[in-house]
Amino acid sequence: MTYAELANPGILTQPVYEPGKPIDQVARELGLEPAGIIKLASNENPHGPSPLALAAAQKALLDAHLYPDGGYYALRERLARKWKLGMDQFVIGNGSNEIIELLGHAFLAPGVECVMHQSSFVVYKLVTLMFGAKPVEVPLAAGLQQDLKTLLAAVTPQTRLVFLASPANPVGVTNSEGELYAFVRALPEHVIFVFDEAYAEYLDNPPDLRPLLAEGRKVIGLRTFSKIYGLASLRVGYGYGAKALIAVVQRARQPFNVNAVAAAAAVAALGDVAFVQHCRQANAAGRQQLGEGLAKLGLDYVPGGGNFLLIRVGDGVAMFDALQRLGVITRPVKGYGLPEWLRVSVGTVAENERLLAGLAAVIAGS
Secondary structure (H helix, E strand, C coil): CCHHHCCCCCCHHCCCCCCCCCCHHHHHHHHCHHHEEEEECCCCCCCCHHHHHHHHHHHHHHCCCCCCCCCCCHHHEEEEECCCCHHEEEEECCCCHHHHHHHHHHHHCCCCCEEEEEECCHHHHHHHHCCCCEEECCCCCCHCCCCCCHHHHHCCEEEEEEEEEEEEEECCCCCCCHHHHHHHHHCCCCCEEEEEEECCCCCCCCCCCCCHHHHHCCEEEECCCCCCCHHHHHEEEEEEEEEHHHHHHHHHCCCCCCCHHHHHHHHHCCCCHHHHHHHHHHHHHHHHHHHHHHHHCCCCCCCCCCCCCEEEEHHHHHHHHHCCCCCCCCCCHHHHHHCEEEEEEEHHHHHHHHHHHHHHHHHCCC
Protein backbone atom coordinates (compact mmCIF):
# COMPACT_ATOMS: atom_id res chain seq x y z
CA MET A 1 0.00 0.00 0.00
CA THR A 2 1.10 3.57 -0.64
CA TYR A 3 1.43 6.22 2.05
CA ALA A 4 -1.53 7.98 0.47
CA GLU A 5 -3.64 4.86 0.96
CA LEU A 6 -2.52 4.59 4.57
CA ALA A 7 -3.22 8.25 5.36
CA ASN A 8 -6.23 9.40 7.34
CA PRO A 9 -9.27 10.38 5.26
CA GLY A 10 -9.20 14.03 4.28
CA ILE A 11 -5.50 14.67 4.85
CA LEU A 12 -4.66 14.52 1.13
CA THR A 13 -7.27 17.18 0.32
CA GLN A 14 -6.36 19.39 3.29
CA PRO A 15 -5.36 22.84 1.99
CA VAL A 16 -1.80 23.95 2.78
CA TYR A 17 -0.94 27.37 4.20
CA GLU A 18 1.46 29.29 1.96
CA PRO A 19 3.58 31.84 3.85
CA GLY A 20 5.12 34.93 2.32
CA LYS A 21 8.27 34.21 0.33
CA PRO A 22 11.54 34.68 2.27
CA ILE A 23 14.18 37.03 0.92
CA ASP A 24 16.77 34.30 0.27
CA GLN A 25 14.33 32.28 -1.84
CA VAL A 26 13.42 35.27 -4.02
CA ALA A 27 17.11 36.10 -4.42
CA ARG A 28 17.86 32.56 -5.62
CA GLU A 29 14.89 32.38 -7.97
CA LEU A 30 15.43 35.77 -9.62
CA GLY A 31 19.20 36.12 -9.38
CA LEU A 32 18.98 39.18 -7.13
CA GLU A 33 21.23 40.25 -4.29
CA PRO A 34 19.52 39.57 -0.93
CA ALA A 35 20.69 42.92 0.42
CA GLY A 36 18.74 44.68 -2.33
CA ILE A 37 15.41 43.00 -1.53
CA ILE A 38 12.80 44.25 0.92
CA LYS A 39 10.05 42.03 2.31
CA LEU A 40 6.61 43.57 2.87
CA ALA A 41 4.71 40.29 2.67
CA SER A 42 4.25 38.90 6.18
CA ASN A 43 3.31 41.87 8.39
CA GLU A 44 6.56 41.64 10.32
CA ASN A 45 7.77 44.52 12.46
CA PRO A 46 10.27 46.52 10.33
CA HIS A 47 11.78 47.98 13.51
CA GLY A 48 13.07 44.62 14.71
CA PRO A 49 12.46 42.88 18.03
CA SER A 50 11.87 44.57 21.36
CA PRO A 51 15.34 45.38 22.77
CA LEU A 52 14.32 44.14 26.22
CA ALA A 53 13.05 40.91 24.69
CA LEU A 54 16.27 40.44 22.74
CA ALA A 55 18.38 40.82 25.88
CA ALA A 56 16.19 38.35 27.78
CA ALA A 57 16.38 35.83 24.94
CA GLN A 58 20.16 36.03 24.84
CA LYS A 59 20.32 35.44 28.60
CA ALA A 60 17.91 32.48 28.35
CA LEU A 61 20.19 30.80 25.80
CA LEU A 62 22.70 30.18 28.59
CA ASP A 63 20.25 27.61 29.98
CA ALA A 64 19.49 26.01 26.61
CA HIS A 65 20.35 22.57 28.05
CA LEU A 66 17.35 22.75 30.39
CA TYR A 67 13.70 22.16 29.53
CA PRO A 68 11.38 25.16 29.77
CA ASP A 69 8.99 25.65 32.66
CA GLY A 70 6.13 23.67 31.14
CA GLY A 71 3.56 25.77 32.96
CA TYR A 72 5.11 29.08 31.80
CA TYR A 73 4.60 30.54 35.27
CA ALA A 74 6.56 33.75 34.69
CA LEU A 75 4.75 34.58 31.46
CA ARG A 76 1.28 33.80 32.78
CA GLU A 77 1.99 35.76 35.97
CA ARG A 78 3.12 38.77 33.93
CA LEU A 79 0.05 38.50 31.69
CA ALA A 80 -2.23 38.22 34.72
CA ARG A 81 -0.79 41.44 36.13
CA LYS A 82 -1.10 43.21 32.79
CA TRP A 83 -4.73 42.23 32.21
CA LYS A 84 -5.83 42.02 35.87
CA LEU A 85 -7.04 38.46 35.35
CA GLY A 86 -6.15 35.17 37.02
CA MET A 87 -3.09 33.20 35.93
CA ASP A 88 -5.40 30.26 35.26
CA GLN A 89 -7.17 32.35 32.61
CA PHE A 90 -4.19 32.17 30.21
CA VAL A 91 -2.88 29.46 27.90
CA ILE A 92 0.50 29.88 26.16
CA GLY A 93 0.94 28.77 22.56
CA ASN A 94 3.53 28.37 19.84
CA GLY A 95 2.20 31.55 18.28
CA SER A 96 -1.51 32.32 18.51
CA ASN A 97 -1.85 29.92 15.56
CA GLU A 98 -1.35 27.02 17.93
CA ILE A 99 -4.16 28.27 20.17
CA ILE A 100 -6.48 28.06 17.15
CA GLU A 101 -5.41 24.45 16.66
CA LEU A 102 -5.86 23.69 20.37
CA LEU A 103 -9.42 24.98 20.11
CA GLY A 104 -9.89 22.56 17.23
CA HIS A 105 -8.66 19.65 19.34
CA ALA A 106 -10.99 20.66 22.15
CA PHE A 107 -14.20 21.56 20.33
CA LEU A 108 -14.23 20.49 16.66
CA ALA A 109 -15.33 17.19 15.12
CA PRO A 110 -17.36 15.92 12.15
CA GLY A 111 -20.89 17.33 12.27
CA VAL A 112 -19.76 20.55 13.98
CA GLU A 113 -19.68 23.94 12.22
CA CYS A 114 -17.39 26.97 12.50
CA VAL A 115 -18.60 30.37 11.32
CA MET A 116 -16.21 32.94 9.85
CA HIS A 117 -16.12 35.63 7.18
CA GLN A 118 -14.98 34.93 3.67
CA SER A 119 -11.47 36.31 3.10
CA SER A 120 -10.66 35.97 6.80
CA PHE A 121 -7.36 34.54 8.05
CA VAL A 122 -7.08 31.20 6.25
CA VAL A 123 -5.94 29.26 9.32
CA TYR A 124 -9.49 29.39 10.74
CA LYS A 125 -10.69 27.37 7.76
CA LEU A 126 -7.64 25.08 7.68
CA VAL A 127 -8.07 24.07 11.31
CA THR A 128 -11.80 23.57 10.86
CA LEU A 129 -11.22 21.20 7.95
CA MET A 130 -8.39 19.42 9.76
CA PHE A 131 -10.79 18.19 12.43
CA GLY A 132 -13.52 17.22 9.98
CA ALA A 133 -15.79 20.12 10.90
CA LYS A 134 -17.59 22.35 8.41
CA PRO A 135 -16.43 25.93 7.74
CA VAL A 136 -19.37 28.28 7.16
CA GLU A 137 -18.06 31.36 5.36
CA VAL A 138 -20.14 34.54 5.40
CA PRO A 139 -19.63 37.13 2.63
CA LEU A 140 -18.09 40.46 3.53
CA ALA A 141 -20.32 43.51 3.27
CA ALA A 142 -19.80 46.54 1.01
CA GLY A 143 -16.32 48.01 1.29
CA LEU A 144 -15.03 44.63 2.50
CA GLN A 145 -16.51 45.32 5.94
CA GLN A 146 -17.29 42.61 8.50
CA ASP A 147 -21.05 42.62 9.06
CA LEU A 148 -21.68 40.99 12.42
CA LYS A 149 -25.43 40.68 11.82
CA THR A 150 -24.86 38.36 8.84
CA LEU A 151 -22.27 36.49 10.88
CA LEU A 152 -24.82 35.97 13.64
CA ALA A 153 -27.46 34.83 11.12
CA ALA A 154 -25.11 32.02 10.01
CA VAL A 155 -25.03 30.46 13.49
CA THR A 156 -26.94 27.15 13.75
CA PRO A 157 -27.42 24.49 16.44
CA GLN A 158 -24.30 22.79 15.00
CA THR A 159 -22.06 25.87 15.45
CA ARG A 160 -19.39 25.56 18.11
CA LEU A 161 -16.88 28.30 17.24
CA VAL A 162 -17.24 31.71 15.62
CA PHE A 163 -13.99 33.31 14.45
CA LEU A 164 -13.54 37.05 14.09
CA ALA A 165 -10.41 39.21 13.85
CA SER A 166 -10.17 42.96 14.38
CA PRO A 167 -8.10 44.30 12.69
CA ALA A 168 -8.86 41.55 10.20
CA ASN A 169 -6.16 39.88 8.13
CA PRO A 170 -5.81 40.35 5.15
CA VAL A 171 -8.50 43.01 4.76
CA GLY A 172 -7.49 45.27 7.65
CA VAL A 173 -10.97 46.40 8.72
CA THR A 174 -11.98 46.74 12.37
CA ASN A 175 -15.16 46.36 14.38
CA SER A 176 -16.07 48.64 17.26
CA GLU A 177 -16.27 47.52 20.86
CA GLY A 178 -20.00 48.21 20.92
CA GLU A 179 -20.59 46.04 17.85
CA LEU A 180 -18.63 43.19 19.42
CA TYR A 181 -20.45 43.39 22.74
CA ALA A 182 -23.86 43.31 21.07
CA PHE A 183 -22.78 40.41 18.85
CA VAL A 184 -21.41 38.27 21.68
CA ARG A 185 -24.43 38.92 23.89
CA ALA A 186 -26.68 37.68 21.07
CA LEU A 187 -24.81 34.38 20.60
CA PRO A 188 -26.50 31.21 21.89
CA GLU A 189 -25.04 29.29 24.83
CA HIS A 190 -23.54 26.52 22.69
CA VAL A 191 -21.22 28.89 20.76
CA ILE A 192 -17.72 30.06 21.72
CA PHE A 193 -16.58 33.39 20.28
CA VAL A 194 -12.91 33.36 19.20
CA PHE A 195 -11.59 36.90 18.91
CA ASP A 196 -8.26 37.16 17.07
CA GLU A 197 -6.40 40.24 18.33
CA ALA A 198 -3.08 39.67 16.56
CA TYR A 199 -2.89 43.33 15.49
CA ALA A 200 -4.69 44.90 18.46
CA GLU A 201 -1.57 46.62 19.79
CA TYR A 202 -1.54 48.83 16.70
CA LEU A 203 -4.89 50.33 17.76
CA ASP A 204 -4.99 53.24 20.20
CA ASN A 205 -8.10 51.84 21.93
CA PRO A 206 -8.69 48.19 21.02
CA PRO A 207 -11.88 46.45 22.18
CA ASP A 208 -11.73 45.00 25.69
CA LEU A 209 -13.14 41.48 26.16
CA ARG A 210 -12.90 41.53 29.94
CA PRO A 211 -16.40 42.93 30.59
CA LEU A 212 -17.79 40.04 28.53
CA LEU A 213 -15.72 37.59 30.58
CA ALA A 214 -17.10 39.16 33.75
CA GLU A 215 -20.61 38.53 32.40
CA GLY A 216 -19.81 34.85 31.92
CA ARG A 217 -19.89 34.99 28.11
CA LYS A 218 -18.17 32.19 26.19
CA VAL A 219 -15.27 34.11 24.65
CA ILE A 220 -11.55 33.62 24.16
CA GLY A 221 -9.11 36.30 23.02
CA LEU A 222 -5.97 35.46 21.05
CA ARG A 223 -2.84 37.60 21.13
CA THR A 224 0.64 37.20 19.66
CA PHE A 225 4.18 38.48 20.17
CA SER A 226 4.88 38.14 16.43
CA LYS A 227 3.66 41.57 15.36
CA ILE A 228 4.29 44.75 17.34
CA TYR A 229 6.73 43.05 19.74
CA GLY A 230 8.84 41.86 16.78
CA LEU A 231 9.24 38.23 17.89
CA ALA A 232 7.82 36.47 14.81
CA SER A 233 10.64 33.91 14.54
CA LEU A 234 10.31 32.85 18.19
CA ARG A 235 6.65 31.78 17.80
CA VAL A 236 4.89 32.69 21.03
CA GLY A 237 1.33 33.81 21.66
CA TYR A 238 -1.45 33.34 24.19
CA GLY A 239 -5.15 32.92 24.67
CA TYR A 240 -7.20 34.27 27.57
CA GLY A 241 -10.72 33.49 28.71
CA ALA A 242 -12.76 31.96 31.52
CA LYS A 243 -10.89 29.61 33.85
CA ALA A 244 -13.09 26.67 32.83
CA LEU A 245 -12.54 27.28 29.11
CA ILE A 246 -8.78 27.63 29.48
CA ALA A 247 -8.67 24.41 31.53
CA VAL A 248 -10.26 22.51 28.63
CA VAL A 249 -7.86 24.03 26.08
CA GLN A 250 -4.87 23.26 28.30
CA ARG A 251 -5.70 19.56 28.05
CA ALA A 252 -4.93 19.68 24.31
CA ARG A 253 -1.60 21.48 24.76
CA GLN A 254 1.60 19.46 24.38
CA PRO A 255 4.26 19.73 27.12
CA PHE A 256 6.97 22.34 26.48
CA ASN A 257 5.07 23.65 23.41
CA VAL A 258 6.92 26.99 23.62
CA ASN A 259 10.70 27.12 24.00
CA ALA A 260 12.32 28.83 26.98
CA VAL A 261 14.02 31.50 24.86
CA ALA A 262 10.69 32.59 23.39
CA ALA A 263 8.99 32.56 26.78
CA ALA A 264 11.70 34.69 28.37
CA ALA A 265 11.61 37.14 25.48
CA ALA A 266 7.82 37.42 25.75
CA VAL A 267 7.98 38.25 29.47
CA ALA A 268 10.48 41.02 28.81
CA ALA A 269 8.58 42.33 25.77
CA LEU A 270 5.48 42.93 27.87
CA GLY A 271 7.49 45.44 29.87
CA ASP A 272 8.93 47.26 26.87
CA VAL A 273 6.27 49.96 26.80
CA ALA A 274 8.50 52.55 25.08
CA PHE A 275 9.24 50.19 22.19
CA VAL A 276 5.58 49.36 21.64
CA GLN A 277 4.63 53.03 21.68
CA HIS A 278 7.39 53.84 19.18
CA CYS A 279 6.26 51.07 16.85
CA ARG A 280 2.61 52.15 17.07
CA GLN A 281 3.50 55.75 16.21
CA ALA A 282 5.86 54.75 13.41
CA ASN A 283 3.22 52.44 11.97
CA ALA A 284 0.61 55.20 11.98
CA ALA A 285 3.04 57.51 10.18
CA GLY A 286 3.87 54.76 7.69
CA ARG A 287 0.20 54.10 6.98
CA GLN A 288 -0.27 57.80 6.27
CA GLN A 289 2.82 57.85 4.04
CA LEU A 290 1.53 54.90 2.03
CA GLY A 291 -2.00 56.27 1.89
CA GLU A 292 -0.85 59.60 0.48
CA GLY A 293 1.42 57.85 -2.03
CA LEU A 294 -1.30 55.47 -3.18
CA ALA A 295 -3.70 58.37 -3.64
CA LYS A 296 -1.18 60.08 -5.95
CA LEU A 297 -0.94 56.85 -7.95
CA GLY A 298 -4.73 56.64 -8.21
CA LEU A 299 -4.87 53.32 -6.35
CA ASP A 300 -7.71 52.45 -3.99
CA TYR A 301 -6.95 50.81 -0.66
CA VAL A 302 -8.85 49.67 2.41
CA PRO A 303 -8.25 51.91 5.42
CA GLY A 304 -7.67 49.67 8.41
CA GLY A 305 -5.97 49.44 11.74
CA GLY A 306 -3.15 46.91 11.42
CA ASN A 307 0.41 47.17 10.14
CA PHE A 308 -0.58 46.47 6.54
CA LEU A 309 -2.75 47.81 3.73
CA LEU A 310 -4.91 46.05 1.16
CA ILE A 311 -4.47 47.74 -2.23
CA ARG A 312 -6.59 47.29 -5.36
CA VAL A 313 -4.11 46.85 -8.22
CA GLY A 314 -6.23 45.13 -10.90
CA ASP A 315 -4.35 41.84 -11.05
CA GLY A 316 -2.81 41.02 -7.69
CA VAL A 317 -0.67 38.12 -8.87
CA ALA A 318 0.70 40.06 -11.86
CA MET A 319 1.59 43.04 -9.65
CA PHE A 320 3.18 40.71 -7.09
CA ASP A 321 5.36 39.16 -9.80
CA ALA A 322 6.35 42.53 -11.24
CA LEU A 323 7.26 44.02 -7.85
CA GLN A 324 9.18 40.92 -6.90
CA ARG A 325 11.40 41.34 -9.95
CA LEU A 326 12.15 44.82 -8.62
CA GLY A 327 13.18 43.33 -5.27
CA VAL A 328 9.95 44.15 -3.41
CA ILE A 329 8.15 41.14 -1.90
CA THR A 330 4.44 41.65 -1.24
CA ARG A 331 1.48 39.29 -0.78
CA PRO A 332 -1.15 38.49 -3.43
CA VAL A 333 -4.48 37.49 -1.87
CA LYS A 334 -6.16 35.67 -4.74
CA GLY A 335 -6.39 32.63 -2.48
CA TYR A 336 -8.57 34.69 -0.14
CA GLY A 337 -11.02 35.40 -2.95
CA LEU A 338 -9.52 38.85 -3.59
CA PRO A 339 -7.76 38.54 -6.99
CA GLU A 340 -7.69 42.31 -7.64
CA TRP A 341 -5.93 43.11 -4.40
CA LEU A 342 -2.42 43.04 -2.96
CA ARG A 343 -1.57 43.07 0.76
CA VAL A 344 1.51 45.07 1.71
CA SER A 345 3.07 45.43 5.14
CA VAL A 346 3.88 48.89 6.45
CA GLY A 347 7.66 49.17 6.36
CA THR A 348 10.20 51.81 7.30
CA VAL A 349 10.05 55.19 5.58
CA ALA A 350 12.64 54.04 3.04
CA GLU A 351 10.87 50.72 2.41
CA ASN A 352 7.54 52.47 1.92
CA GLU A 353 9.13 54.81 -0.61
CA ARG A 354 10.65 51.82 -2.38
CA LEU A 355 7.24 50.15 -2.61
CA LEU A 356 5.56 53.28 -3.96
CA ALA A 357 8.32 53.75 -6.52
CA GLY A 358 7.94 50.12 -7.59
CA LEU A 359 4.19 50.47 -7.99
CA ALA A 360 4.66 53.64 -10.03
CA ALA A 361 7.22 51.92 -12.28
CA VAL A 362 4.97 48.91 -12.91
CA ILE A 363 1.95 51.11 -13.63
CA ALA A 364 3.98 53.28 -16.00
CA GLY A 365 5.24 50.23 -17.86
CA SER A 366 1.91 48.46 -18.17
